Amino acid sequence: MILREFEGIANHFQNHDHIRLILKYDESISHSIYAASDIFIIPSIFEPCGLTQMIAMRYGTIPVARKTGGLNDSVFDVDDDTIPLQFRNGYTFLNPDEQGVNSGLERAISRYRNNPESWHQLVQKVMSIDWSWEFSASQYEDLYAKSVARARAAASRA
Structure with a gap:
């Protein structure tokens, strides 16, 4: 149930210029998030x-x-x-x-x-x-x- 809500939020913002919800772990993205x-x-x-x-x-x-x-x-x-x-x-x-x-x-x-x-x-x-x-x-x-x-x-x- 909760996962579906988060997937809905991720889909809602998938083409947004400033907001992104990524529901998986990605090492390179995590480093970019820390750095930014x-x-x-x-x-x-x-x-x-x-x-x-x-x-x-x-x-x-x-x-x-x-x-x-x-x-x-x-x-x-x-x-x-x-x-x-x-x-x-x-x-x-x-x-x-x-x-x-x-x-x-x-x-x-x-x-x-x-x-x-x-x-x-x-x-x-x-x-x-x-x-x-x-x-x-x-x-x-x-x-x-x-x-x-x-x-x-x-x-x-x-």
Whole structure:
């Protein structure tokens, strides 16, 4: 039933110059969408890891994401003063509803329209984030070394 509704919408806009609904996955189209977007909305109710936000940022697309799962681990709100400035890289919202999405989206659009220099700096910032395994592995290696050192220090005091 729902698929037929979406197929009807896709057919309605199939010859439109500015709107397209594509109901299949296409790798090259997905890259074009990321590259052509300024803002990427990720209203996930559940997100165990989340790669879309990382891909979007690599293309310079600012994520507006719900604070859940892997999104909460990688998208840090630019307006959250409790987060160090160097980590703030997108817009987040808590509630998975229209008001939640709108709260993040309205703030992003406001910055985009009213402060283009600040927006451009944010775009440059997110494009330079290192999401590689090499970086992550290095962080885990450092954490492991600190844990081992603490364990040895505790054992020597015992």
